[in-house]
Amino acid sequence: MKRFVFTCGDINGIGPEIVIKTLNKISAKAKTKFYFICPSNVFIETARLVKPKFKFEIVKRINQSSAFPVQVIDLGKVRINPGKPTADSGRISYRAIELAFELADKKKVDAIITAPISKTAFNLAKINFPGHTEMLAKWSGTNNYVIMFLSEKMNSALLTIHIPIKQVPRQITKNKLSSTLQIMFQTLKEDLKISNPRIAVLGLNPHAGENGIIGDEEEKVIKPVIKSLGLKKNISGPFSPDAFFGAKMYKDYDLVLGMYHDQVLIPFKLLNFSSGVNFTAGLKIIRTSPDHGVAYDIAWRNMADESSITRAYRYGELISKNRNKNA
Numbered sequence: 322m323k324r325f326v327f328t329c330g331d332i333n334g335i336g337p338e339i340v341i342k343t344l345n346k347i348s349a350k351a352k353t354k355f356y357f358i359c360p361s362n363v364f365i366e367t368a369r370l371v372k373p374k375f376k377f378e379i380v381k382r383i384n385q386s387s388a389f390p391v392q393v394i395d396l397g398k399v400r401i402n403p404g405k406p407t408a409d410s411g412r413i414s415y416r417a418i419e420l421a422f423e424l425a426d427k428k429k430v431d432a433i434i435t436a437p438i439s440k441t442a443f444n445l446a447k448i449n450f451p452g453h454t455e456m457l458a459k460w461s462g463t464n465n466y467v468i469m470f471l472s473e474k475m476n477s478a479l480l481t482i483h484i485p486i487k488q489v490p491r492q493i494t495k496n497k498l499s500s501t502l503q504i505m506f507q508t509l510k511e512d513l514k515i516s517n518p519r520i521a522v523l524g525l526n527p528h529a530g531e532n533g534i535i536g537d538e539e540e541k542v543i544k545p546v547i548k549s550l551g552l553k554k555n556i557s558g559p560f561s562p563d564a565f566f567g568a569k570m571y572k573d574y575d576l577v578l579g580m581y582h583d584q585v586l587i588p589f590k591l592l593n594f595s596s597g598v599n600f601t602a603g604l605k606i607i608r609t610s611p612d613h614g615v616a617y618d619i620a621w622r623n624m625a626d627e628s629s630i631t632r633a634y635r636y637g638e639l640i641s642k643n644r645n646k647n648a
Contacts (some may be wrong), residue, residue, distance in 0.1 A: 323352060323431050323638070326357075327630075327634075328434070328436055329363060330615065332401060332413055333620060334437060335436075336438075341364075344375055346627075346631060355391045359394070360399045361395040361398065371623060381394070404617040404621070411448055415438075415446065422460050426606060433608040434608075434610065435608060439614075451483040453601070454466065465500055467601075467602040470593075472596055474593055475593070477578070477588075479580075481581050490525065493525060493543075502547075504603045505578065508603070512640045518575045519573070521571070521578065522557065522558030523558065523577065523580060523585070524559035526539065558578075597613075609640075
């Protein structure tokens with residue numbers, strides 16, 4: 322029996338809506354159980370907008386012998402403020418992730434699929450994490466993790482994540498880049514079953530530094546690390562990002578590694594705005610999510626597209642299957 326858990330995300334955003342829409346599509350899957358961590362009143366109110374097509378029960382904790390295909394794990398009642406980040410929405414979204422991690426860590430579920438959260442709501446709730454990735458990595462007890470974006474058109478990853486642009490250059494170190502590339506190589510082979518992965522590494526500076534004329538990170542860090550790994554046939558770069566994407570060279574690689582957030586997220590979202598998936602690579606647990614935000618502007622209006630979180634579930638299912646093959 323396969324088991325998957327969804328979190329509600331920020332309750333004032335589109336999270337609860339897109340989870341129910343996804344469960345409507347997948348909950349009839351044979352030999353699979355689904356858990357949805359969500360306050361009971363939020364689930365009931367969302368169900369007025371999006372009628373569940375599945376049988377469910379609302380419980381305080383999972384019952385693994387239950388006959389219901391979906392169990393809603395109740396986090397208690399909470400005030401709903403559609404379209405607005407609040408301390409309550411930050412607290413509830415945090416608790417949902419925390420409980421989902423506990424279930425995955427105890428191997429009671431095969432993968433976590435997280436709905437979008439709000440960093441503003443986290444701040445209002447005085448929760449000092451910039452996002453899911455950093456939270457799950459800390460709870461997993463590791464500094465060796467990578468934020469990865471998956472799609473049929475392009476896979477990408479980030480060397481640095483949620484930091485100001487001015488801090489990016491000092492974060493590009495030989496140890497960090499080497500560790501990231503090794504995690505990516507193993508992730509592609511083991512989690513995605515790509516036997517001979519090809520990775521493209523982007524430069525930091527315009528024209529990839531142009532041999533040190535426009536910045537020296539490429540000459541001092543990126544090129545030496547690629548050479549030191551001894552994977553010449555598998556890892557190439559550094560490439561000038563504008564020419565790389567302009568010539569659609571991403572089609573020739575299994576993964577594109579960018580130096581900072583927008584460098585790869587802009588082209589990735591241009592290609593996959595409704596179907597991209599966020600995956601935290603390098604962790605012992607499996608966590609996927611949609612690659613979009615809370616969408617407060619359309620929250621609680623039954624207008625949200627669930628395609629990305631549905632794809633996140635599909636990738637969670639695939640990766641858990643592949644990991645079981647390796648066990």
